[in-house]
Amino acid sequence: MFLEMESISKSFPGVKALDNVALRAGRGEIHAVVGENGAGKSTLMNILAGALQKDSGVIRIDGREVDIPDTLAARTLGIGVIYQNLNMIPDLNVFENLHLSEFRTRGGRLDKRAMADAARERLRDLGADVDPNARLGSLSIADRQMVAIARAITPETRILIMDEPTSTLTPREVESFFAVVRGLKERGVSLIFISHHLEEVFSITERVTVLRDGRLVGDWDTAAMTEEQLVAAMAGRPVVELFPKVEVPPGAVAMEVRGLSSPGRFSDVGFTVRAGEILGIGGLVGAGRTEILKTIFGELPKSGGEIRIGGRPTVIDSPKRAVELGLSYIPEDRAGEGLIVSANLIDNIMLPRLRRFLRGGRLDSRALRRESVRLSDRLGVKAAGVDVKAANLSGGNQQKVAVAKWFGTEPRVLLLDEPTRGIDVGAKAEIYKLLGEMAGQGVAIVMVSSELPELLAISDRIVVICRGRKAAEFDRAGATAESVMLAATGGGGK
Ligand SMILES: Nc1ncnc2c1ncn2[C@@H]1O[C@H](COP(=O)(O)OP(=O)(O)OP(=O)(O)O)[C@@H](O)[C@H]1O
Ligand SMILES: [Mg+2]
Incomplete structure (x- = not known):
């Protein structure tokens, strides 16, 4: 050898x-x-x-x-x-x-x-x-x-x-x-x-x-x-269901995006997503999908178009405003944007919800610990404990922590960018179940994914972006690996 x-x-x-x-x-x-x-x-x-x-x-x-x-x-x-x-x-x-x-x-x-x-x-x-x-x-x-x-x-x-x-x-x-x-x-x-x-x-x-x-x-x-x-x-065990899909009857339109444009990044993108629905955004890496999410979330400026939340026109000029309107966003670059690597798991996981753990002006640290243990167990985060620094986790376990911190929140619209990248198959299935549960509670989910099997199995509808433009839209029954790929590479009709 x-x-x-x-x-x-x-x-x-x-x-x-x-x-x-x-x-x-x-x-x-x-x-x-x-x-x-x-x-x-x-x-x-x-x-x-x-x-x-x-x-x-x-x-x-x-x-x-x-x-x-x-x-x-x-x-x-x-x-x-x-x-x-x-x-x-x-x-x-x-x-x-x-x-x-x-x-x-x-x-x-x-x-x-x-x-x-x-x-x-x-x-x-x-x-x-x-x-x-x-x-x-x-x-x-x-x-x-x-x-x-x-x-x-x-x-x-x-x-x-x-x-x-x-x-x-x-x-x-x-x-x-x-x-x-x-x-x-x-x-x-x-x-x-x-x-x-x-x-x-x-x-x-x-x-x-x-x-x-x-x-x-x-x-x-x-x-x-x-x-x-x-x-x-x-x-160490047979994994029976790789893509568990929870069927949720869709509710009212939670978010409507019309004619959204950002110069040099994408133009004239539109779609709607309903409460309880998972809208998949397909396309190739670099097609502009991440920029679309960042623009909706107020991290990048838009040059045109409209975002309606719950039927009302909105002006989202900052992530803070987006959160106030009920949006949550899990970015693609989780080590860079989604985590504080020098902080421990409790702080990382609970950060978006700290306010809810205030008791008479003080943080209820036992409740914080309990809730962070519950979420990290649920996602199968492998760590010596919730006190360890995020920096000491394996790559995939860091991803899980960055995803876990949003699962306790109750946003109106959840924006996800490649939620399972770097995550092993068993934990992926758990994330799909959690997404299904959130949808069941009425959250509208927009999920960018480059993984076709995931996109096809989990989405209720799929919008495909090609070179900064919407190339196609499919419902669950009409989408196939071939049709999505064709649209993503510029070969599909609208
Ligand atoms: N610097 C470190 N300090 C403490 N623990 C660490 C450190 N580096 C790795 N570990 C731990 O060692 C174990 C193995 O980690 P490793 O990064 O080798 O996993 P991996 O197989 O590469 O996982 P992944 O698929 O998530 O990348 C994990 O439990 C991890 O938390
Ligand atoms: Mg690794």
């Missing part, structure tokens, strides 16, 4: 993140590591990447035991990483980000020219058309992803770790990313691929290692597994 990680254990205060875990991958093999949120995937990969130190265990590459005390040592061994949270600096330009860990100097000065040239070459090798001098923050998420890949891969790379690399890519971008991955495989690079998208695991990987609660469940040839078997191995 080219890469062998044996008997790896790692503890954090209060959590045994890895307990005697093994991972074995051959040269030129594409190897999936899957498991529920908090199973230990990122921890295992961070150890291989030198970003974390194991408590015990052995790592061998090409038969030789290796020591990986830091990320530089990993690089020297030919180990590249694309981190789950991209880990780049938006205010630096592309080539600076590319060379973060390997600045080039010339006579004691940074050799910017050489860095930009090297960056251009590496991006071109990947087939990415990105200007090395552009500010990273000005690029689309997909282009930033390409920069992250280019940064991870050098000619010396023998092992490439990819921690949920595709979660923000469009289907076409995923295809070109996979082409890059296959090219690296041909070069003999061993690729480790972490993903909650099981269809991707089946389409590109040859072997799969399953972790659960910090332990190894097993490893198999991917082709020898069915999706049901893989999900059951991850969850």
Whole structure:
């Protein structure tokens, strides 16, 4: 075996993140590591990447035991990483980000020219058309992803770790990313691929290692597994219903959006959503869906159009005003906008509702704790307790906390942007049930989702956005994967 990680254990205060875990991958093999949120995937990969130190265990590459005390040592061994949270600096330009860990100097000065040239070459090798001098923050998420890949891969790379690399890519971008991955495989690079998208695991990987609660469940040839078997191995039980849908008779129109426009972002978008209804917003990443939600919520200015809430025209010029009118919004970028990572889970989950826990001028901290435990249990947040900082949670568990904090609220309209991204299948099903319960209580839900199966299974109606315009609208019975995809890519009629 080219890469062998044996008997790896790692503890954090209060959590045994890895307990005697093994991972074995051959040269030129594409190897999936899957498991529920908090199973230990990122921890295992961070150890291989030198970003974390194991408590015990052995790592061998090409038969030789290796020591990986830091990320530089990993690089020297030919180990590249694309981190789950991209880990780049938006205010630096592309080539600076590319060379973060390997600045080039010339006579004691940074050799910017050489860095930009090297960056251009590496991006071109990947087939990415990105200007090395552009500010990273000005690029689309997909282009930033390409920069992250280019940064991870050098000619010396023998092992490439990819921690949920595709979660923000469009289907076409995923295809070109996979082409890059296959090219690296041909070069003999061993690729480790972490993903909650099981269809991707089946389409590109040859072997799969399953972790659960910090332990190894097993490893198999991917082709020898069915999706049901893989999900059951991850969850430790068969998951019967992946997309529970609660049928709710729709009530009165809760929100009506007419001719909504924002220059350069989207134009003339209109739809209605009723109390008890889940309106899905489909489309490709970058089509303008996030901007539409942000505009409705008063975070971005509109240049035209009208938003009626409960039949009344409104002026929503700030998120504060939106909340007063009964809107709630769960943003896409949850680590950045949806969470206070330095605060604990109680504070994060209860923040929108603190006022309701005031008793005679003081916060009822026992009630706060009880309610936050209830919500985090309901979503299956894996943490040592509700006192831990959000920063110490696994990526998917952070997402769950950011979603949980809105489930206790009773908005008139709930706006959700990719509510289940990065969340494991079992917890997804729980989120769908919670959405169904909120709909049952009369909440109108608008859900942006790039995941077609979710969009089709959970929505009562679907509006598809293509390049900033409404391309189609389907009712539940009329929507199919093909019709939605066709509209999203610009091939559908109105
Ligand atoms: N720095 C840390 N301090 C404390 N606990 C941590 C830290 N990093 C991870 N953990 C805990 O270790 C466990 C494994 O986390 P890890 O990030 O490896 O999970 P994961 O499988 O990558 O999950 P996800 O699918 O959500 O990304 C979790 O219980 C997590 O809360
Ligand atoms: Mg992770």
